[in-house]
Amino acid sequence: MHGSRLRVAYQGVPGAYSESAAGKAYPNCEAIPCDQFEVAFQAVELLWIADRAVLPIENSLGGSIYRNYDLLLRRRLHIVGEVQLPVHHCLLALPGVRKEYLSRVMSHPQALAQCELTLTRLGLNVTREAFDDTAGAAEHVASKGLRDTAAIASARAAELYGLQVLADGIQDDGSNVTRFVMLAREPIIPRTDRPFKASIVYLRALQGALGLLLPQHLPDQDREPPPPPRRRRQRRHRQALRVYVLHRLPGVHGGDPRPERPRGDPGVHLLPPPSR
Numbered sequence: 001m002h003g004s005r006l007r008v009a010y011q012g013v014p015g016a017y018s019e020s021a022a023g024k025a026y027p028n029c030e031a032i033p034c035d036q037f038e039v040a041f042q043a044v045e046l047l048w049i050a051d052r053a054v055l056p057i058e059n060s061l062g063g064s065i066y067r068n069y070d071l072l073l074r075r076r077l078h079i080v081g082e083v084q085l086p087v088h089h090c091l092l093a094l095p096g097v098r099k100e101y102l103s104r105v106m107s108h109p110q111a112l113a114q115c116e117l118t119l120t121r122l123g124l125n126v127t128r129e130a131f132d133d134t135a136g137a138a139e140h141v142a143s144k145g146l147r148d149t150a151a152i153a154s155a156r157a158a159e160l161y162g163l164q165v166l167a168d169g170i171q172d173d174g175s176n177v178t179r180f181v182m183l184a185r186e187p188i189i190p191r192t193d194r195p196f197k198a199s200i201v202y203l204r205a206l207q208g209a210l211g212l213l214l215p216q217h218l219p220d221q222d223r224e225p226p227p228p229p230r231r232r233r234q235r236r237h238r239q240a241l242r243v244y245v246l247h248r249l250p251g252v253h254g255g256d257p258r259p260e261r262p263r264g265d266p267g268v269h270l271l272p273p274p275s276r
C-alpha cells in the first residue's frame with residue numbers, strides 16, 4: 001500500500017460509476033482513472049501503481065458483462081470483494097440546450113442499453129454513440145461544446161463537467177443495479193469460521209463439471225442460478241463460457257496462497273460474504 005490510502009484503479013474518468021464503486025468498496029481510497037479495463041488490470045498486476053482494480057461484471061437490466069469475464073480469465077488477479085451500486089442515469093447537455101436540439105446521445109454501451117426504452121419514451125429522435133465510459137461522454141460533450149449532443153452519465157459527472165441535467169433517473173428500471181468486483185494481486189485465504197463466497201469460471205460447459213469442482217456437501221439452496229449462457233453472436237471464443245457464483249464454500253483450496261494454474265483451467269476466486 002502507498003502511504004495509508006489504498007490505490008484503486010478503475011476504467012473511466014472522474015464521475016464514472018466505477019469510481020463510485022471504488023469509493024463504496026474502499027472509503028477514502030485514492031481512485032486512479034484508467035482509459036481501458038486492460039490498463040486498470042495492468043496498473044495492479046504488472047505496474048503495481050494500484051493495489052486494487054474495480055470491474056463491473058453484471059447489471060440487473062443488461063445481465064452479464066462477458067467482456068469483463070474474459071478479462072478475468074486472461075489476467076491473474078483475484079477477486080477479493082464485491083459491491084452492488086444502484087445506477088441512476090441522467091441525460092446531460094450543455095447549459096441552454098433543449099431536448100429538441102438533440103440529434104445524438106453518447107454514453108457507455110451498457111448505459112445506452114439501460115436507458116433504451118426511456119430515450120424512446122422521451123420522444124428523442126437521436127442516434128446512439130458508444131463511448132468508453134459514461135463520465136468520459138459527459139466530459140467530451142462539455143469540452144467540445146457539442147450543442148446537438150447529450151450524454152448519459154451520473155449527476156456527479158454533470159457537476160464535474162458543468163452540464164445541466166435535462167432528465168433525471170432515465171434508466172428503464174428504477175432499481176437498476178450494477179455488481180462490481182474488486183481485484184487484487186493476492187487471493188483471500190478462506191477461513192472456516194465464517195462463510196465465504198466463491199466465483200468459479202470455467203471455459204467449457206461440460207456436463208457434471210461443476211460437481212467435480214464442488215464439495216459434496218454443498219446444499220442446493222446455496223447456489224445462485226447461473227446467468228444465461230452467452231449468446232452465440234457474442235462469443236469470441238469457440239468455448240461457451242459459464243459462470244456460477246456459489247455461497248458458503250468454506251475451505252475451497254484453502255492453504256495455498258497462490259495456486260498455479262495453467263491458462264484455460266477453471267479459475268476459482270474467493271471473497272468474503274457481503275457486509276450488510
Ligand SMILES: O=C(O)C(=O)C[C@]1(C(=O)O)C=C[C@@H](O)C=C1
Pocket residue numbers: 011012015016017018019056059065087108110111132133134135178
Ligand atoms: O461508464 C461508467 O461510468 C462505468 O463505470 C461502466 C459501467 C459498466 O460497464 O457497466 C458501470 C455501471 C453502469 O452499468 C454503466 C457503465
